[in-house]
Amino acid sequence: MAAKASNTVTAALASASDMPLTPVHFQRLRQRWKATVTGKHTRVSSDDVYFALSKLSGTAEQYIVNMQPSRLHIWEDLSPIHLSVNFRKSYERLRTIAQSYSIPGTIHYHDLNVQETVIQSLDFIGSEIYNASVVQAKGENWWNFRIGAPLALVDIAILLYDDLTPRRRHDIGATIVKNIGSIGQRSLKGANRADICLALIGAGVITNEETVVSRGRWCLSDKEYDGENSIFDLVESGEGLYEGGSYLSHEIFPYSGGYGVQHYYSLSKAVNVLSKSPYHIDDTELGVTFAAINSTFSPVMWRGMMMGHIRGRDIARKSEPDAFWGNLFLQSLLYFADTELVPRKHRRFFKSLARSIWEAAPLPDLYGLNITQAFGMQKVLEERIPPAAPPIGTFATPMSDRIMHHRPGWAAALAMSSSRIGRYEALNHENLKPWYQGDGFLYVYTDKDPLHFSNDYWPTMDPYHTPGVTNGQNPQGPPAYKFTAHKDWAGGLDWRGTHGLAGLDALSTDKGSSAKKSWFFLLNSIVALGAGCAGLSGAEVHTTYESRNLPIIGSNFSINGQYQISDPGWIKPWVETHDQADWAYLDSFGGYVFLDKEPVSFKHEKRKGKWTDINQYPDYLGFSDSITREYLTIYRNHGVDPTDGHYAYALLPNASAAETEDFATMPPINVTHNTPKLQAIQFNNTVMANFWSGGTIGYLTAVTPCSITWGYSGVEDKYLTISVSDPTQKATRIVLFINDPDIGGVAEKDDSIQLRWGRAGETGSVTITVNVEGAHGRTHRVSFERISWRGTLESLPWRPSAKESSTSTTTTASRRIRPAATKKPAANHTATTSTKGGHKPAPAKHKASKAGKTSARTTKAVKPVKTAKPTKSVKPVKTVKLAKTNTQVKTDTSVKLVKSNFGTTKRSPEAEKTSLRTPRTSPGVTKAATTPTIPKSTPYTTSH
Structure with missing residues (x-):
């Protein structure tokens, strides 16, 4: 490099x-x-320009009116001016005034009195405070001397260049160069290097x-x-x-x-x-x-x-x-x-x-x-x-322990930490209640309440009930600076760009609470699993499902369809636990489904705070007004010092109440495992799992810990694709074993993957070894042809290219039979099969069809698959044999392009839906060879 x-x-x-x-x-x-x-001054035709000119004029005028020059300051609230934060902020105010003086359309444009005021202020600071002879005092913030003040001073000098004498220009330049000092430090990187170079x-x-x-x-x-x-x-x-x-x-x-x-x-x-x-x-x-x-x-x-x-x-x-x-x-x-x-x-x-x-x-x-x-x-x-077009899909950044998931109308972001990444940053007396910001904080943004995190959220939120986090309720001390988490595992992968999987081995800063946590980012929901929830602090341990800052309008809340209302638009204040809460709905967010049928606690409260409660840096001490906001908190109370607590819930952002009830009545996902060793879900023809210590699901065995997703991909589910990553970023290799009679030849694999077939010349049994040393948690992929798929490339409406493709394929979720009295399930809970760069498996070679011939295609009706209703009973986990489910046909010929990588495009998952056919059985293929590999729905079980 x-x-x-x-x-x-x-x-x-x-x-x-x-x-x-x-x-x-x-x-x-x-x-x-x-x-x-x-x-660049042009004819003003934009409301934004009018607003910006008005705002600039008003701010500059306020600064001018409030000037109180003395030997100690220019503005009384920035006294004494010899403190670096005060002379830096004085320069920033003078820059605003100089802008207003220099831009046509402001009330100060070319006002000579304003010009003289700025120049005299520059002379005062330059002669008394900040010049080429100043020495930074011990304890002062170096950033003010080397970056903050120089950048503001350069802007002022260039705005007033023709009004400054050559001597003044020279002194300003010398002051900046001297205070910046050496630029040869190897530690000078990123933003600080860019700022200093610009100055x-x-x-x-x-x-x-x-x-x-x-x-x-x-x-x-x-x-x-x-x-x-x-x-x-x-x-x-x-x-x-x-x-x-x-x-x-x-x-x-x-x-x-x-x-x-x-x-x-x-x-x-x-x-x-x-x-x-x-x-x-x-x-x-x-x-x-x-x-x-x-x-x-x-x-x-x-x-x-x-x-x-x-x-x-x-x-x-x-x-x-x-x-x-x-x-x-x-x-x-x-x-x-x-x-x-x-x-x-x-x-x-x-x-x-x-x-x-x-x-x-x-x-x-x-x-x-x-x-x-x-x-x-x-x-x-x-x-x-x-x-x-806005980004759509899952975006994992493993080097920073972050995962983002974008869907139409909502988005989610997960903040984790590890032995590589810090839990939070608290520096210069800023961010004073950050204790759990890196312990699985799940941010969910929705069109229903787009300003949720902008509505004075940070000074009023409950830092002990952070959404997504499992933590003890014991008080925490002052935050420390620059330390990482205790565990290695934090990360996951994206599944064909549309779905995501994340896992966190959580151990709190004081080591008073711990849990194995997994998140599954799907098309219309986020599923969260937790196991091994434990505590040692002598306090209750809570897992927070939600802590929502409520807007005045759209705050109606219901539990199992029963609204909790006092005044119109507001829910009544209460704290209570429901033993039989299956689902809940908040108008300003969407739905919550409680998958394990365990007690759930709800709390509505008014919370007060001030911005100065979380920020004591001098720049921000002016924001000391008291603020009141109303919050809805949903959480699982695992008890005092639990040893093996668990949870399972789903968030349905932007969903309707009917869709939430349908999801709870007939979940489109199946939680197959939720233990400290293995957490997994299955939906349609896809399985997503975190193997904390290895294990087996169906035909696949993970010999070593890993995050893994496997399922059908390609046109008409032609391929079985496996994606795997090492969230610990400490392993050298990951070993998987598959004994699936439906696996044929290799369609495509990353160079980091080696395959060893069980018997020479035969398929179905293969050991996969993935070299993850130095991979920094990135995802590795391999795709196999499915033996049960019998067709030719020429018979397909679209031929997969030999390399990556930008086409996406959408399948409708397998429907499950529900009791007759229930409503029809939500139609938009679908699973998508799509491809990003590098995800699309290349086809194996096939015999070409005769020139000029096109195979006739028909679509067969598919019966829904019966499923068992989730049960509360706790049973030992059995190995789940995977059985493929058929999919219903759903087509949409519209295509919408979405920017995914610089200079490239991909089709959005919901914009193109290619019809899926039932695989044909060719002569010579036995019934055993075509046995489906994805399981029918099995009851949710918890094993410890």
Whole structure:
């Protein structure tokens, strides 16, 4: 990686070495920089621009009116100004005023009194507080000195460039260069490197010093260490972009929605500013950067907002909500799109994605586009560029212990931790109640209540009832900083891009509670299993199914169809346990189904809090008003210090009450195992399982621990595909054994997989060895042809290509017979078979049909499969023999393209549904050879 980066740096350096910067170059650099701060001024035609101008004018006017200059401060609330946080924030306020002075349409545009006020304030800070002679005091935050203050100061100096004397410009540039200091540290990576490089480039632009511009430019590529810490490449440790879509900051914290966005913002601004100079950054260096837009950032956004599970301690900042980071990422896309060196197809896609972010926002002025973002979006709208399709499917980022699942109308994100990844970040007196944020926190976002996590959730939520988490109710002490979890297992896999599986070996920070936890992300539901729930703290251990911040409208709640109502729109306050709760429904969320028929507790309460309860950093001490919100909490009480508790439930986001009741009456999934050794579910022709210590399900035996999913794939279920991963990231190999008479030849396999057949020249019995050393938890796949499938490639309506395909196939869930008195089950609980890049098995060779002939195709009626109703009885787990179920035919010829990887497309699962036929039996195939391998539904059992 370093050698490759070194070659790129050398080539780019050679192109710039013979072209020194001229005064014309510096003038263009300043013009482009100014445009990134003020926006490109065009005719105002957008409500967003009017709103941004009004907001900018009002904020600047407020700052001017509240000025109280003295020897100790410019603003009284930022006193004493010699503290780094106060002079940095003073610069940021002065930048806002300078923007209002520089942009036509504001109330301060070219007001000489405003200009003089800003210049005098700069002189005061520069002479007394922050200059080339200042020494950082012990205990001060280095970020204010090296990044925060320099970036604000550069913007001010460029906005007022023509109004500043050459001496002032020189002093400002010298101050920035001196306080940034050395940039050769190997620890300087990711967002911090991008910020510092941008500030250096700006300092050189202010003073017309090419050496400073050059230093900042080549720091981006880490020329000093041959590209070892180049922000254009993937990293293997520390801060930055990782393989598989992860972004880490401070070595162990997932941060694509915070530091990752800041990384992209500063890099995109540098790319934009330098694009017309000899020090430009061309697209040959930006391949990894552009690819990560889809793999790292799009999957962690919902409705234009950055999800909370990848924002670290930023969730505790009132002034930086999820929409703020979504808007900042939008601005990065606009900077890239406004750079001619970026290929046109990329620029168009960036604008398309920016428009999708803008249109998806549930409340456009939730935080509000700033003036640069507003002008940029106005241009995109004038170009009539359509929005990009939102991501659909499951996205796993194993290097950061995160899984995202996107469906039409809702999305989910799971935050886990391990011996590799920190549980939470609590730094600089921020995020003061984070104890269980990395212990299986399940975020669920829905169209029914799109602002759930933006509605003052973080200061009012119950930190001891975090959705998805199993924990003791004993009080926790002050949070520590920078430590990982106790266990290795945290991760899972995606199944053909549409479904997901995750598992967490949970042991709390104080080691007072533990559990084996699994999540199954399906098309219309999330199934959660827990086993081995135990405690040692002398307190009750709870598993929280839900803790919902209730909106005023849409908060009606029912249990088994009976509504709990006091006043219209609000549920009555209570705390109670139901022994016979089968399902529940919340209007502002959807449904909850309790699969194991055990007691469930419900609590409705008013919760009070202040943002300063969770953030004591000086930047955010102004948010001390008391806030009241109403919460609905659903949880399982395992008792005091349990030894082997368990749970099983399903979430149905965006479902109706009727759909929830149907799911509870006749579950479309079957929980086959829920023990500390094995947790698994089966639906249609698919089985998903976490083998905590190995075991057997049907024809498949896992010799070593692993996460695994197997089932039918391809056109007409032609293949049996197995996906497997090592969530511990500590194993060297995974060994599986299959004795399935329906397995034929190999259609496709990853290079990491080796096969050993049981008998030479025969099929059906095979040992699969997967080399997972150094794989970092990624998914490995192998596909076999099914002997019971008898057809030719030429007879199919679509011929699988020899390599990956973007076609998806959807099958309707196998229906189960219910008692006559019950309602018809929900029709939209379906299982999808689709393919992402690398998922589609290649076909084996078949004899070609005669030229010009097309095989006739017919669809046979399929009878529903009988199933046993789930029972409460606890029985020892028996090995479940798998038996295939037939599927009903459902077709849909519409096709909708969804962006899945940069520069590629895939079809959305619900947009194309290819009909599935009953496999034919060819002469010579015995009945035993065609015996189905997926089981009929078996009663839910729990074994300890």
